[in-house]
Amino acid sequence: MAEGHTIHRLARDLQELIGPPLSVSSPQGKFTEARRFNRKRLRGTAALGKHLLLYFDPGIVHVHLGLLGKFVRIEPLSPPRLQVRMRLSTAEVAWDLLAPNNCEVWSEDDVENLRSRLGPDPLDPEADPEVVWQVLERFSGPIGAALLDQSVVAGVGNVYRAEVLLDAGVHPARSAFEVSREQFDVIWDSLRRRMAEGVEEGRIITVDTPEGFDRSSLSEAEARNVYKQPECRRCGSPVEVLTVGGRTAYACPKEQT
DNA sequence: AAGCGATGTTCAT
DNA sequence: TGAACCTCGCTTA
Numbered sequence: 562m563a564e565g566h567t568i569h570r571l572a573r574d575l576q577e578l579i580g581p582p583l584s585v586s587s588p589q590g591k592f593t594e595a596r597r598f599n600r601k602r603l604r605g606t607a608a609l610g611k612h613l614l615l616y617f618d619p620g621i622v623h624v625h626l627g628l629l630g631k632f633v634r635i636e637p638l639s640p641p642r643l644q645v646r647m648r649l650s651t652a653e654v655a656w657d658l659l660a661p662n663n664c665e666v667w668s669e670d671d672v673e674n675l676r677s678r679l680g681p682d683p684l685d686p687e688a689d690p691e692v693v694w695q696v697l698e699r700f701s702g703p704i705g706a707a708l709l710d711q712s713v714v715a716g717v718g719n720v721y722r723a724e725v726l727l728d729a730g731v732h733p734a735r736s737a738f739e740v741s742r743e744q745f746d747v748i749w750d751s752l753r754r755r756m757a758e759g760v761e762e763g764r765i766i767t768v769d770t771p772e773g774f775d776r777s778s779l780s781e782a783e784a785r786n787v788y789k790q791p792e793c794r795r796c797g798s799p800v801e802v803l804t805v806g807g808r809t810a811y812a813c814p815k816e817q818t
Numbered sequence: 819a820a821g822c823g824a825t826g827t828t829c830a831t
Numbered sequence: 832t833g834a835a836c837c838t839c840g841c842t843t844a
Contacts, residue, residue: 764825
């Protein structure tokens with residue numbers, strides 16, 4: 562269940578493994594090159610959209626969590642579950658990678674190739690919204706499909722798509738080139754702010770809450786304005802459910818046109 | 819106990 | 832456009 566915020570948070574959290582030689586294994590066996598990283602040091606981590614890169618000394622491991630994958634922080638001596646694709650551990654802590662789409666050895670060229678295939682990442686401070694805007698003007702298809710296209714914007718997933726389009730008052734099925742500059746600015750600002758919040762909170766919470774409110778107490782169902790909501794949490798209108806860009810989309814028929 | 823769906827992507831048709 | 836891949840928590844019976 563990973564949109565870009567999850568990966569950026571992981572890139573940060575996994576930095577606790579930087580330093581000592583790591584124990585690297587693949588209890589499940591499917592990451593056949595695990596042995597080659599055993600006793601090697603982690604030099605750094607990086608998040609590019611939904612892609613996670615682990616820089617070892619030497620070597621690069623690329624991880625994509627996909628829909629089901631996750632990293633779990635556990636006690637280093639706890640016996641790994643059978644389906645652990647990769648375990649990274651120090652004397653103090655272990656991280657288990659479960660059910661990823663990808664966990665493989667990459668070259669610098671592979672990383673460069675990925676960079677060339679990804680659009681700007683709202684979580685990258687250097688990201689240039691003008692590049693996205695230019696692409697949208699020529700994009701043939703709905704804005705809802707463009708936002709999920711990783712070559713247009715990197716890191717956006719189905720939840721942020723729904724919430725951000727509500728923020729901008731734009732219906733997901735609207736043609737991308739019909740989105741006004743003002744609407745795009747709201748989309749981009751909203752992506753930046755909400756995804757950054759997602760990194761800090763470790764989850765996607767888009768509803769407004771009172772000052773001092775404990776947001777971690779919100780259930781998943783309570784945390785969003787339109788995504789999977791029966792009614793729009795801003796105005797109460799019944800939420801429209803449709804398919805855009807091959808995924809289920811949610812829209813407020815009153816606020817999104 | 820069984821079934822369903824999911825914050826993703828790629829490949830085949 | 833659909834199936835495959837990767838797994839599990841929540842819903843339904």
